[in-house]
Amino acid sequence: MSxxxxxxxxxxxxxxxxxxxxxxxxxxxxxxxVELTPVLLGGIFQxxxxxxxxxxxxxxxxxxxxxxxxxxxxxxxxxFNPHFPINTLYLMRGAIAAEQMGVFELYVETVFxxxxxxxxxxxxxxxxxxVLTKAGIDAAELFRRIEDSELKEVLKNNTTKAVERGVFGCxxxxxxxEQFFGQDRLFFIERDLRAAQ
Amino acid sequence: MSxxxxxxxxxxxxxxxxxxxxxxxxxxxxxxxVELTPVLLGGIFQxxxxxxxxxxxxxxxxxxxxxxxxxxxxxxxxxFNPHFPINTLYLMRGAIAAEQMGVFELYVETVFxxxxxxxxxxxxxxxxxxVLTKAGIDAAELFRRIEDSELKEVLKNNTTKAVERGVFGCxxxxxxxEQFFGQDRLFFIERDLRAAQ
Numbered sequence: 233m234s235x236x237x238x239x240x241x242x243x244x245x246x247x248x249x250x251x252x253x254x255x256x257x258x259x260x261x262x263x264x265x266v267e268l269t270p271v272l273l274g275g276i277f278q279x280x281x282x283x284x285x286x287x288x289x290x291x292x293x294x295x296x297x298x299x300x301x302x303x304x305x306x307x308x309x310x311x312f313n314p315h316f317p318i319n320t321l322y323l324m325r326g327a328i329a330a331e332q333m334g335v336f337e338l339y340v341e342t343v344f345x346x347x348x349x350x351x352x353x354x355x356x357x358x359x360x361x362x363v364l365t366k367a368g369i370d371a372a373e374l375f376r377r378i379e380d381s382e383l384k385e386v387l388k389n390n391t392t393k394a395v396e397r398g399v400f401g402c403x404x405x406x407x408x409x410e411q412f413f414g415q416d417r418l419f420f421i422e423r424d425l426r427a428a429q
Numbered sequence: 430m431s432x433x434x435x436x437x438x439x440x441x442x443x444x445x446x447x448x449x450x451x452x453x454x455x456x457x458x459x460x461x462x463v464e465l466t467p468v469l470l471g472g473i474f475q476x477x478x479x480x481x482x483x484x485x486x487x488x489x490x491x492x493x494x495x496x497x498x499x500x501x502x503x504x505x506x507x508x509f510n511p512h513f514p515i516n517t518l519y520l521m522r523g524a525i526a527a528e529q530m531g532v533f534e535l536y537v538e539t540v541f542x543x544x545x546x547x548x549x550x551x552x553x554x555x556x557x558x559x560v561l562t563k564a565g566i567d568a569a570e571l572f573r574r575i576e577d578s579e580l581k582e583v584l585k586n587n588t589t590k591a592v593e594r595g596v597f598g599c600x601x602x603x604x605x606x607e608q609f610f611g612q613d614r615l616f617f618i619e620r621d622l623r624a625a626q
Contacts, residue, residue: 280485280487281485281486282487282488288477288478288479289477290479290592290595290596290597291477291597291610293595294595294597294610297607297608298614301617395487398490400487411491411494413491413495416613417495
């Protein structure tokens with residue numbers, strides 16, 4: 233069994249931002265590989281008959297506290313994006329384009345940062361251009377690539393395959409063939425890695 | 430600030446069964462008081478616009494694994510009830526009656542056990558009678574009491590008050606004025622208690 237970890241992610245999810253950072257820490261701490269798979273959370277919700285937890289207002293209110301508790305626990309800087317929810321279709325297609333352009337890691341770090349640390353309105357193409365350019369990413373080239381129909385299919389396939397593997401939301405993490413849903417379940421993976429040391 | 434803990438519970442929720450047992454352990458480990466408040470989860474869902482997580486089939490499937498992972502972590506014996514979902518209105522009214530009869534703790538332990546360890550069909554009055562009688566609880570007296578309109582109001586008020594305090598599901602735990610939703614968030618409370626030792 234591989235001890236590699238796969239995270240199905242969408243930038244629009246604040247808990248996925250936490251999972252992304254926690255997995256960076258786990259990667260460093262335990263020397264495992266972490267693979268990031270771009271998916272479209274909206275597509276997953278639709279296919280699975282699920283919805284954002286904030287659709288229940290009291291749950292949304294409680295989640296604000298919960299996110300801050302975990303941000304503190306993980307020592308991650310986080311500010312809830314006032315423009316939430318942001319349509320992430322172009323940003324997620326952008327992740328596929330960034331991979332083609334050889335700037336995947338930089339793109340993911342930059343966009344998560346702009347979404348949940350800065351935070352700025354990443355639903356606005358002008359803001360996205362500015363953020364990417366400042367990070368040294370060719371925004372014009374990325375925007376050109378995300379219009380490609382084959383690229384669009386890659387994101388669609390990632391999303392469909394995730395649902396076929398039982399994914400109903402983000403973050404969904406796979407480890408040793410099992411799904412762990414939620415940033416809060418990463419400690420099961422960490423526990424297993426610690427025990428194996 | 431009091432370090433007492435309050436759990437809003439409904440027997441119908443498998444995660445609440447785990448929270449109940451984890452809190453028994455926390456109580457013993459840290460010498461804190463744990464108050465159990467009977468509420469009606471169906472009423473909370475209706476008021477909060479929420480629904481059972483198993484309404485999303487892929488989430489329900491994942492939860493089976495997740496419950497077993499936590500049962501193992503907490504060293505709690507658990508079997509998913511094949512009769513789930515069970516209407517818990519009478520069982521929750523029964524908790525109020527049991528309090529009046531001076532057998533609250535015994536009743537709660539007995540019913541949780543029958544729901545999530547045995548497990549048996551606690552939606553069937555004959556089964557409930559059998560389970561309570563074997564535990565030494567006067568089932569006839571309890572069934573008589575749950576028809577009382579004042580008793581019905583107590584459960585209704587508990588439920589309404591919980592929603593007013595921000596509760597949108599079970600288990601909801603209050604500690605130092607903050608709500609912790611889910612059995613999985615009890616570790617924040619445990620962490621705080623440990624730090625204070």
